Amino acid sequence: MDTLINIPTMAELSAKGEQPDILFWVGCAGSYDERAQRITRAFAKILKHVGIKFAVLGTEEACTGDPAKRAGNEFLFQMQAMGNIEVLNGYAIKKIVTACPHCFNTIKNEYPVLGGHYEVIHHTQLIADLIAEGKLVAEGGAFKGKKISFHDPCYLGRGNGVYEAPRKALEQLDADLVELKRCKSNGLCCGAGGAQMFKEPEPGKKDVNVERMEDVLEAKADIVAVGCPFCMTMMNDGVKHVEKEQEITVLDIAEITARANGLL
Amino acid sequence: MLAQIVFTLVFIVAVALFTVQVRKIIRNIRLGKNICRNDRKAERWTTMARVAMGQSKMMVRPVAGLMHLFVYLGFVIINLEVLEIVLDGIFGTHRLFAFMGGFYSFLIGSFEILALLVLLGVLVFLARRLVVRLKRFSGVEMKAWPKSDAIYILLIEVLLMTAFLTMNAADYQLQSRLYGHYIQAGAFPVSQFLSPLLPSSTEALVFIERFCWWFHIIGILAFLNYLPISKHFHILLAFPNTWYSNLNPKGHFSNMQSVSNEVKAMLDPSFTPPPADPDAKFGAKDVVDLNWVQLMNAYTCTECGRCTSVCPANITGKLLSPRKIMMDTRDRLEELGKAKDKNGASYHDGKALLDDYISREEIWACTTCNACVEACPVNIDPLSIILDLRRYAVMEESNVPNSLSAMFANVENNAAPWKYAPADRLNWAQGDWSKE
Numbered sequence: 155m156d157t158l159i160n161i162p163t164m165a166e167l168s169a170k171g172e173q174p175d176i177l178f179w180v181g182c183a184g185s186y187d188e189r190a191q192r193i194t195r196a197f198a199k200i201l202k203h204v205g206i207k208f209a210v211l212g213t214e215e216a217c218t219g220d221p222a223k224r225a226g227n228e229f230l231f232q233m234q235a236m237g238n239i240e241v242l243n244g245y246a247i248k249k250i251v252t253a254c255p256h257c258f259n260t261i262k263n264e265y266p267v268l269g270g271h272y273e274v275i276h277h278t279q280l281i282a283d284l285i286a287e288g289k290l291v292a293e294g295g296a297f298k299g300k301k302i303s304f305h306d307p308c309y310l311g312r313g314n315g316v317y318e319a320p321r322k323a324l325e326q327l328d329a330d331l332v333e334l335k336r337c338k339s340n341g342l343c344c345g346a347g348g349a350q351m352f353k354e355p356e357p358g359k360k361d362v363n364v365e366r367m368e369d370v371l372e373a374k375a376d377i378v379a380v381g382c383p384f385c386m387t388m389m390n391d392g393v394k395h396v397e398k399e400q401e402i403t404v405l406d407i408a409e410i411t412a413r414a415n416g417l418l
Numbered sequence: 419m420l421a422q423i424v425f426t427l428v429f430i431v432a433v434a435l436f437t438v439q440v441r442k443i444i445r446n447i448r449l450g451k452n453i454c455r456n457d458r459k460a461e462r463w464t465t466m467a468r469v470a471m472g473q474s475k476m477m478v479r480p481v482a483g484l485m486h487l488f489v490y491l492g493f494v495i496i497n498l499e500v501l502e503i504v505l506d507g508i509f510g511t512h513r514l515f516a517f518m519g520g521f522y523s524f525l526i527g528s529f530e531i532l533a534l535l536v537l538l539g540v541l542v543f544l545a546r547r548l549v550v551r552l553k554r555f556s557g558v559e560m561k562a563w564p565k566s567d568a569i570y571i572l573l574i575e576v577l578l579m580t581a582f583l584t585m586n587a588a589d590y591q592l593q594s595r596l597y598g599h600y601i602q603a604g605a606f607p608v609s610q611f612l613s614p615l616l617p618s619s620t621e622a623l624v625f626i627e628r629f630c631w632w633f634h635i636i637g638i639l640a641f642l643n644y645l646p647i648s649k650h651f652h653i654l655l656a657f658p659n660t661w662y663s664n665l666n667p668k669g670h671f672s673n674m675q676s677v678s679n680e681v682k683a684m685l686d687p688s689f690t691p692p693p694a695d696p697d698a699k700f701g702a703k704d705v706v707d708l709n710w711v712q713l714m715n716a717y718t719c720t721e722c723g724r725c726t727s728v729c730p731a732n733i734t735g736k737l738l739s740p741r742k743i744m745m746d747t748r749d750r751l752e753e754l755g756k757a758k759d760k761n762g763a764s765y766h767d768g769k770a771l772l773d774d775y776i777s778r779e780e781i782w783a784c785t786t787c788n789a790c791v792e793a794c795p796v797n798i799d800p801l802s803i804i805l806d807l808r809r810y811a812v813m814e815e816s817n818v819p820n821s822l823s824a825m826f827a828n829v830e831n832n833a834a835p836w837k838y839a840p841a842d843r844l845n846w847a848q849g850d851w852s853k854e
Contacts, residue, residue, distance in 0.1 A: 161847040182834040184846070191846040195854060198847070212844040216833035224786045225822050226701060226808030228674045230829055232681040263670035268678065308787040313669025336728075339792050340478075343730040348786030352825035352835055356783040359735030418854065 161198060163212040164245045174209040176201075176280075177247045179261065181254035182217050183383035189390065190383035197253050197277050197408040199417045204289045208251075214241050218260040225349035232268065235260075239270035253277040253408060255309040255382045256347075262314070276310055278381045278407045282322040285411075292326035292414050301330045302410075303375035305366070305389060306341035307382035320381050323407050327414060329377075334369040342366050344388035351384050363392035370402065378404045425507035425635075432639035439646035443717055446755040450710035455662045462661045465797070470660040475795040479724070482546075485539035489575070492536035493653060496582070499529050503635050516603035526604035530586060533579045534608045540575045547572075554723035559742035564649065564721055571650045578637050585630035587612035588623045595620060600627075652720035656796045659718040662711050663797040668788040671805060676700065677813075701809025704770040705751045708806060715798040716748035725790035725800060731783040738783040740790035740800035746775035747803060772807050781807045782819055 167174055178201065184194040201208045219234030238261075242250075250272050252258050262274035284290040302324055310316045317338045324331055336342040345355070345362025355361055366389070370378055378393070380386050389404045405413075412418040455462075468474045473490060477483035502515045516522050546552050547568060555568070586609035592600035597620055606613075616626060645651045676698060679691035702708050705716075725740035726732050732739050750771045757767045772781075784804045791799050811817045818826075825835045833840050 159847065159852055161844070163844070180843075180846070182836065185843045186834060186836055186838045186846075192854065194846050195851050210844070210847075213840055215843055216840070217829045217835060219829070221825060221835050222829055223671060224805075225818070225825070226805060226810075226812040227826055228677045228700070228809060229681065229813060230826055232674075232677050233684075234829060234833070236681060236685060259667075259669035263667055264673065267673045308785070308789075309669045312788040312792050314667045340728065340789075342728075342733075343785045343787035343789065345730060345734075345785060348784050349822060349825065350785050353782070353819050353821040355734075356731070356736045356738075356779050358731070358783075362730045362734050362785065365730070365734050 159195075159198070159202070161212075162209045163214075164209045164247075165212065165214065167209045168245060173246070175207045176249045176251050177242075177245075178208045178210050179250050179252035179254075179257050180210055180215060181252055181257045181383065183387075184253055185215070187383060187387070189386055193253055193383060193386065193406040193408050196406065196412040196418055199412050200281065200284075200290065200408060200415070203415060203417055204284055211241065216241075218257045220256040220260045221349040221352060223260065223264065224347065231264075235265055235268050235270070239265055239268055242270060242272065247272055249273045249275075251275050251277055251280050253381075253383070253406070255307040255313070256384070259309040259313050276316060276319070276381065278310070278320040278323055279316065281407060281411050282319040285323060285326065290411060290415055292323065292411065293328065295328075295416075296413055297327045297329040297377070297410065299328075299330065300376045301332050301374055302327070302377045302379050303332050303334050303370060303373045304337070304379045304381075304407075305334065305344065305370075305385055306338060307380070307385050308341070308343050308347050310381055311341050312339055320379070320407050323411055324379060327410070332373045332375060334373050334375075336369055342369065344382075344385040344392075346384035346388050351387070361392075361395075363388040364395050367392040367396045367398075371396065371398075375402060377410070378402060379407055379410060380404060381407050419510065422508060422510045428636065428639065429504060429507065432642060436642050436646070439643065442755060442759075443646055443651075446751050447710050447713045447717065449706050449751070449754070450708050450713040451706075453709035453711055455711055458665055461665055462663070465663050465665070466657055466661040469663070469795070469797055470656045473795070475793075475797075478793075478795075481542075485542045488532070488535035488539040489543075492532040492539075492579075495532055496529050496536075498525065499582075500635070500638060503631070507635060512599045513601065513603045516601060522603060523605035526586070527607050530583065530606060530608040533582050536575065537579045540572050540579070544569070544572050544576075554727040557723065557726060557739055557741070559739060559745050560721070560723070564745065567648050567650075568721070570644075571648060574637065574641055574644070578634060578641070581630045581634040581637065583609045583612060584616075585627055585634060588616055588627035588630065591616060591623050592620070592627060597624075649720045652718050652796060655714060655718035659714055660797050662714065664711075664799055664802070668791055672802070674700070674809070699810060700813035701811070702803070702806035703772050703810045703814070705747060705754060707810070708747070708771075708803060712799070712803055712806075713747065713751055715800075715803075716744050716751060718796055719744040719748065719798055720796075721745065722795065724793040724795065725798070728789040728793045730785055730787060730789065736779075736783040737777065738780045740804075743776060743780070743800045743803055744798060747771060750775050772810060776807060778811065778817070780804075781811070782822075 180194055183190040216238055217234050219231035223231035250261060255276060258274055258276045285292050304320055343362055344366060378389050380389055386404060386406060393399055393402045393404060473487055476486050505514050506512060547555050586606050589600060590606045590610055591613045593602050616623060682689045683691050699707055721741060723741050729740055758765050781804050786801060788801060791801055828835050828837050832838060
């Protein structure tokens with residue numbers, strides 16, 4: 155492998171007259187947030203490893219408008235959406251994968267009425283498919299005997315009914331999957347959705363991610379598996395709040411899969 | 419004969435009063451904006467069959483679900499008996515359907531068992547509210563009327579079921595004495611055990627049978643007129659409410675066509691938007707800015723609090739309670755409807771849902787996680803109301819928490835909610851991370 159991993163952009167591919175099999179929509183958190191960048195790189199390694207021809211938009215990607223829409227700013231949302239749709243349609247994109255449930259939900263559900271029609275999948279769905287096809291192994295290794303709990307992202311689970319794909323990606327790890335008390339359709343939010351990520355919470359007894367830690371501690375999880383960069387931030391802050399950084403690790407499904415395949 | 423006339427008059431007046439009340443509620447619901455929810459009809463019928471008739475979402479909480487199933491089946495099935503009671507009242511007959519013979523015995527027998535199960539359910543519900551005091555039945559919005567309303571409903575049901583069983587117990591005794599018109603009809607698997615408790619004189623038994631008959635049917639007619647002012651109205655609205663459910667994925671928030679027109683006009687000068695309604699607002703300030711399905715949601719809410727008990731904001735002590743959003747919407751709509759009754763249809767009292775009922779602190783505490791929507795046993799959508807109030811605050815007033823204005827500015831200027839340069843978007847791929 156080269157010391158520098160080349161990530162193809164749509165502009166480069168298009169200049170060569172090529173089309174990718176799938177566009178990797180990185181998202182703002184995956185692009186800028188230091189912790190989430192590691193998720194992005196882990197997922198890019200998986201895509202490289204299985205030989206899927208992919209590309210990113212790079213500097214042509216812009217916020218999907220999700221936080222603006224959830225906060226009630228429909229103008230800003232539609233400005234963002236229409237700009238992105240113009241870029242995506244310009245490259246004749248058909249299929250999109252993203253590691254962010256917010257981007258996933260917005261592009262999948264809210265872009266069609268504005269003229270953006272794509273097949274959109276979440277990265278845990280792609281990973282589950284690749285495991286099923288035998289292209290990714292998911293052997294225990296580092297995870298053997300560990301207790302792993304999956305925290306459902308609202309916009310993947312309740313928002314779009316995807317509960318099984320992330321669990322499929324964890325099932326074959328030889329690890330001990332322990333469901334959190336509030337899981338699947340009854341999952342408790344991490345506290346970041348609806349643009350809460352970008353503001354201080356209203357006065358209350360405690361923060362939502364601290365409440366969520368009670369479920370994590372009760373499940374005695376060694377690893378909290380997440381599928382959303384915002385959940386990642388909130389769960390990490392929660393673990394710090396309960397001072398369990400030594401005992402509990404928060405990892406994205408992409409990072410777990412990459413590690414199980416010797417890519418990390 | 420006099421009894422027949424009295425009964426018929428009471429029945430007509432009760433149904434007429436109920437109709438007047440229901441028409442007011444329909445008028446109020448129609449104050450909402452239009453929304454098309456007539457598509458995908460097959461899916462709508464199955465949703466209604468599964469969620470309302472099949473009680474599918476009630477069973478998520480097994481104890482409450484099972485007890486509610488008893489009360490629900492009792493309500494639906496014992497109403498067949500009410501039909502006979504009404505016809506008997508009008509025609510002065512006794513057990514008009516007795517000609518059905520064995521099937522009639524089966525029906526009456528099942529009604530008795532159901533009545534007993536209803537009593538069990540209702541007593542469990544009373545215990546949960548008065549003895550166990552479940553947290554979900556408290557909360558700021560559950561003081562005064564909503565608190566007593568729930569207890570009144572349960573007590574009325576205890577009285578109605580007790581009257582029904584006592585009436586049958588007396589009838590059973592009279593039948594065994596072959597007294598007068600008390601022909602042998604029906605089976606009494608429950609009330610036969612009550613009958614030894616009754617006095618032995620035939621006159622007293624006839625009095626008890628008649629008293630309970632009148633008490634039961636007048637109670638039902640009075641209860642009918644109690645429904646429209648009570649949370650118990652859900653027994654009717656649950657059906658249309660689930661039929662008109664939002665069938666899109668829960669993460670899919672409604673598109674605002676009015677905004678699309680303006681944005682398209684900004685991006686493409688040759689695009690001519692259709693003329694905008696000068697009175698239209700972006701989002702909702704008051705109930706009339708919401709759509710009629712949201713207003714029907716408000717009248718359907720039975721204040722069970724499953725939404726609030728799973729709301730992350732509420733669990734962590736914030737002011738937001740999705741149940742209160744629905745109750746406020748209903749209370750405000752009732753207030754506006756009454757003001758219009760008094761002062762004419764075009765009257766507006768100058769109050770609004772936002773600020774007069776629902777505070778800013780409540781709407782900004784929502785994480786849009788959809789837990790409330792998922793939890794509602796009759797598919798009410800409190801989140802859509804919260805979003806419409808936010809839309810008004812943002813797009814009509816520019817009145818948002820400062821940190822959110824900063825986020826908006828970042829999205830607008832840097833194409834990301836944080837202040838990073840768009841040129842740095844691919845920085846994550848730089849450097850050597852092959853060994854990471």
